[in-house]
Amino acid sequence: MALILKSPYYSISIDGTILTVVDKTGEYEVTDNPGGWGAPNEELNAVALGCIVVRKATDADELFTNSTTRFVYDPTALNTKETSFGVNFRMDGVLDIYIMKLNVSLDGVNYLDLNPILELEYFFWDNKVWQMNGGVPVEVVDYLSLLTVSAIQKVKCTDILYPKLAVKRQVRYKDWRNQRLKNCDDAEPIYDEIHKLVEDLRGASYAFWCNQQLEAQRIIEDLLEQYQLD
Numbered sequence: 001m002a003l004i005l006k007s008p009y010y011s012i013s014i015d016g017t018i019l020t021v022v023d024k025t026g027e028y029e030v031t032d033n034p035g036g037w038g039a040p041n042e043e044l045n046a047v048a049l050g051c052i053v054v055r056k057a058t059d060a061d062e063l064f065t066n067s068t069t070r071f072v073y074d075p076t077a078l079n080t081k082e083t084s085f086g087v088n089f090r091m092d093g094v095l096d097i098y099i100m101k102l103n104v105s106l107d108g109v110n111y112l113d114l115n116p117i118l119e120l121e122y123f124f125w126d127n128k129v130w131q132m133n134g135g136v137p138v139e140v141v142d143y144l145s146l147l148t149v150s151a152i153q154k155v156k157c158t159d160i161l162y163p164k165l166a167v168k169r170q171v172r173y174k175d176w177r178n179q180r181l182k183n184c185d186d187a188e189p190i191y192d193e194i195h196k197l198v199e200d201l202r203g204a205s206y207a208f209w210c211n212q213q214l215e216a217q218r219i220i221e222d223l224l225e226q227y228q229l230d
Contacts, residue, residue: 004035048124
């Protein structure tokens, strides 16, 4: 059976600013994990493992607005190793997380197993991603394009990430709002008022996405009353 990447595990730091993504493919085992790393499948230390995190628009449309990509080639990696990627990323918006793998070259001509790199194939060399084009390696600068290449094995995180991020943001929002109420700044009243309104609306959005509909409704009703919009 060929290697099959498993949906990655992710965690979010306590302040909600660091996203950690971990490859959970694991070691080959004939019964429990036939798609894992190691003979008769590919060895983990013979490929470059990549992580692409895509932040889409807040309304969850399909337009990519920002992305972060990391590739790791570790020739000492054991098949039992869980490759980890740490990503600094904005917490608003909808996130898609992908793990992918690429064959590795040491010379830009052949793979590690000395098989020649064929025309239009993608590979990892000199800490970058390349595509063979006209017999010459051409650096890939748009990593999002890799998501559309069927020949590159990849897997998307199956969990719903945004609600978990929203929980973190809701906690931070409440802390910020409580601190704001304690320390009102009248030096720039218009700016402060606009900033407060924006943060309150975001707070309602975070509450909604982490299944705190009543809290979101309360925030909106407070705003409607405060600004006499009801």
